[in-house]
Amino acid sequence: MRPSRAASVHAALIAVSMVMLVPFYWVLKTSLTGENIFQYPPALLPRAIHPFYYVDVWYYIPFVRYLANSVIVSAIVVASNLVCNALAAYALTLRFRGQRAIIGLLLSCMLIPFQATIIPAYLITKELHLLNSHLGLALPLGSTIVCIFVFKASFDAIPRSLIDAARIDGLPEWRIIRHVMLPLSTSAVATTVILSFIWSWNSFLWPLIVIRNPELQTLPLGLSTFLSYMENTTGALYAFCIMVLVPGIALFLLEQRRFIEGLTSGATKG
Amino acid sequence: MRYAYVVGALVLLVGGCNLWVALHNDGIVRGRVVQPDGRPATGATVSFWEKTLTTLERRTATQTGPDGRFVLTGQAAHHFALQAEKSGLGASPRTLYRRYFRGQNLVLDEPLRLGEGR
Amino acid sequence: MRRARGTLLIWAFLAPSLTIFLLYRILPLLWNAALSVQTWSPFRPSKFAGLIHYEELLFHDEVFWTSLWNTVVFMSSSPIAIALALGLALLVDTRIRGRGVYRAIIFLSYPLMTVAVGIIWRWLYDEKVGLLNYVLLSLHLTQRRIAFLDSYEWAMPSVVVAAVWQIVGFFMVILLAGLQNIPPNLQEAAALDGASGVQRFRHITLPLLRPAIFLCLMIGIINSFTSFDLIYVMTGGGPNYATEVLITYIYRVAFVLSKFDYAAALTVVLFLFLLVLTWLANRVAGGEAGAVDAAE
Numbered sequence: 291m292r293p294s295r296a297a298s299v300h301a302a303l304i305a306v307s308m309v310m311l312v313p314f315y316w317v318l319k320t321s322l323t324g325e326n327i328f329q330y331p332p333a334l335l336p337r338a339i340h341p342f343y344y345v346d347v348w349y350y351i352p353f354v355r356y357l358a359n360s361v362i363v364s365a366i367v368v369a370s371n372l373v374c375n376a377l378a379a380y381a382l383t384l385r386f387r388g389q390r391a392i393i394g395l396l397l398s399c400m401l402i403p404f405q406a407t408i409i410p411a412y413l414i415t416k417e418l419h420l421l422n423s424h425l426g427l428a429l430p431l432g433s434t435i436v437c438i439f440v441f442k443a444s445f446d447a448i449p450r451s452l453i454d455a456a457r458i459d460g461l462p463e464w465r466i467i468r469h470v471m472l473p474l475s476t477s478a479v480a481t482t483v484i485l486s487f488i489w490s491w492n493s494f495l496w497p498l499i500v501i502r503n504p505e506l507q508t509l510p511l512g513l514s515t516f517l518s519y520m521e522n523t524t525g526a527l528y529a530f531c532i533m534v535l536v537p538g539i540a541l542f543l544l545e546q547r548r549f550i551e552g553l554t555s556g557a558t559k560g
Numbered sequence: 561m562r563y564a565y566v567v568g569a570l571v572l573l574v575g576g577c578n579l580w581v582a583l584h585n586d587g588i589v590r591g592r593v594v595q596p597d598g599r600p601a602t603g604a605t606v607s608f609w610e611k612t613l614t615t616l617e618r619r620t621a622t623q624t625g626p627d628g629r630f631v632l633t634g635q636a637a638h639h640f641a642l643q644a645e646k647s648g649l650g651a652s653p654r655t656l657y658r659r660y661f662r663g664q665n666l667v668l669d670e671p672l673r674l675g676e677g678r
Numbered sequence: 679m680r681r682a683r684g685t686l687l688i689w690a691f692l693a694p695s696l697t698i699f700l701l702y703r704i705l706p707l708l709w710n711a712a713l714s715v716q717t718w719s720p721f722r723p724s725k726f727a728g729l730i731h732y733e734e735l736l737f738h739d740e741v742f743w744t745s746l747w748n749t750v751v752f753m754s755s756s757p758i759a760i761a762l763a764l765g766l767a768l769l770v771d772t773r774i775r776g777r778g779v780y781r782a783i784i785f786l787s788y789p790l791m792t793v794a795v796g797i798i799w800r801w802l803y804d805e806k807v808g809l810l811n812y813v814l815l816s817l818h819l820t821q822r823r824i825a826f827l828d829s830y831e832w833a834m835p836s837v838v839v840a841a842v843w844q845i846v847g848f849f850m851v852i853l854l855a856g857l858q859n860i861p862p863n864l865q866e867a868a869a870l871d872g873a874s875g876v877q878r879f880r881h882i883t884l885p886l887l888r889p890a891i892f893l894c895l896m897i898g899i900i901n902s903f904t905s906f907d908l909i910y911v912m913t914g915g916g917p918n919y920a921t922e923v924l925i926t927y928i929y930r931v932a933f934v935l936s937k938f939d940y941a942a943a944l945t946v947v948l949f950l951f952l953l954v955l956t957w958l959a960n961r962v963a964g965g966e967a968g969a970v971d972a973a974e
Contacts, residue, residue, distance in 0.1 A: 387685075414701060
């Protein structure tokens with residue numbers, strides 16, 4: 291490619307990258323300096339960096355509690371997704387009466403967004419006495435249809451000879467899943483882990499509805515509660531924001547390729 | 561493998577920080593008060609105000625010694641204000657101070673100057 | 679005997695997932711429909727009430743129509759986002775060095791917590807000290823500072839900009855995958871035949887990208903109906919319902935005003951709307967736009 295063309299492509303992409311990164315930079319700067327919370331015009335470069343807003347967040351906000359709640363709920367969701375989806379996908383690879391009906395049912399269930407079910411989901415959770423509990427938070431996200439189909443596509447690709455050999459050896463079905471199918475479907479496992487983790491980590495509406503007890507608030511809920519108390523009168527809000535974003539950004543940078551692949555295959559159904 | 565390094569580094573960092581904090585958190589604040597003419601102010605009252613996100617509350621007070629120095633103990637707040645006053649010489653402005661962690665031992669660089677506050 | 683045990687096992691394997699879907703997707707759908715034709719109250723038993731809620735929302739509720747209109751406005755931002763994403767995908771698809779870095783930077787905003795993104799953009803839009811006002815004033819594009827999130831005219835566009843910012847990376851990655859699926863010899867053959875870049879784009883690239891573009895469109899449509907976090911955090915429904923979309927209105931009616939029956943009717947309308955739009959988009963796409971999970 292001609293160097294002038296490469297240079298202009300780079301220039302355009304750098305401009306776009308700035309647009310994507312400037313909001314993070316701005317909030318990071320505000321959390322470190324507290325400039326332009328009240329004064330105007332804002333300084334473009336940080337002038338006096340101090341970490342004291344982070345100290346504020348540490349002592350005034352129960353950050354560890356929120357983090358623990360989020361981690362617990364996400365762990366339950368990821369584990370539940372792995373187990374339920376792998377089992378269901380394996381069952382769907384076998385031929386049985388009603389297989390096509392079940393697949394059709396699942397495909398049509400994909401059309402129902404979570405937001406269209408919040409009211410009855412709340413009432414059901416109340417009947418099950420799971421309001422204000424980690425399990426109640428995790429249950430609606432416990433299994434996702436997309437992941438079932440991702441697993442199914444992966445399982446379908448495994449040669450039948452392997453499975454038949456395992457059956458002849460007398461392995462029970464669940465053992466087959468654990469020792470034959472799953473090790474050969476690492477990308478499906480990774481996709482399921484990533485998708486279910488992101489959905490449960492970022493979920494805000496469901497905790498907002500189900501949690502009334504401040505002890506059980508998750509990170510997004512804690513962030514929005516703090517916002518409603520303090521608005522933007524303190525840099526501690528932005529320090530909290532950065533602290534909440536850091537795990538997400540770190541995980542994304544560590545597993546970039548898998549994230550992107552997982553999220554796109556989640557959208558395109560494998 | 562990356563995860564092991566990241567998690568291991570985090571654990572070390574957290575452990576090291578906690579150790580440092582545990583060794584240095586007696587909650588002592590040392591400083592001195594000077595009169596408007598620069599001489600140390602004896603017998604001035606220094607009051608400690610704790611600052612939360614929304615309020616400022618008076619907690620304790622102490623007196624400066626003959627060399628104008630004072631020691632405040634037992635207050636752990638990480639965001640606080642100090643004000644010194646002595647009858648006849650006025651008061652210092654209520655200045656805010658920050659600590660990196662609660663109870664950090666602090667030695668103030670700038671003295672509290674009487675007469676410049678309200 | 680063996681077959682019976684095998685079938686039992688299969689249904690046992692399906693049971694956990696099916697229970698969750700039954701409990702949290704199918705049953706709620708039916709319950710919503712049932713709830714919408716009753717009068718519900720936490721203190722009295724429910725009574726069948728016919729279509730009074732639908733009548734109320736269609737003829738007596740201005741906020742419903744406002745929120746529906748706002749949802750449509752939100753939805754119409756999808757083509758803009760897709761066009762931007764297409765441009766970005768074309769740029770990133772060229773053989774320049776470091777395109778993995780660019781791709782990561784542009785995609786970064788999508789998997790992050792929407793609540794945090796909403797807070798960041800709230801801060802950028804701030805009337806007194808926000809960065810956007812500073813930039814606009816410095817470039818002399820306006821005379822006075824604009825209250826983006828507090829003014830009736832600017833609130834919805836501001837929210838739409840933030841939403842586009844967050845999703846453009848996701849669209850770009852999907853379109854990038856679509857671009858990379860186009861066999862290069864098609865492009866080369868056309869270039870040899872003398873087709874210009876623009877012609878190649880219009881007649882080869884775009885048609886072959888149709889599935890990916892319609893996938894993005896479907897995702898955009900579903901997003902506009904389910905995007906609660908961003909609006910709740912940025913404006914809470916906006917100055918005088920300027921940014922109230924259907925889902926935030928449903929939340930408010932159900933969990934702030936505790937009118938579950940009316941909210942159920944609103945939810946039924948939301949679901950029907952979504953179904954119709956998805957079906958329409960699928961038909962326009964020729965039926966092969968790919969299924970999308972609306973569970974987000």
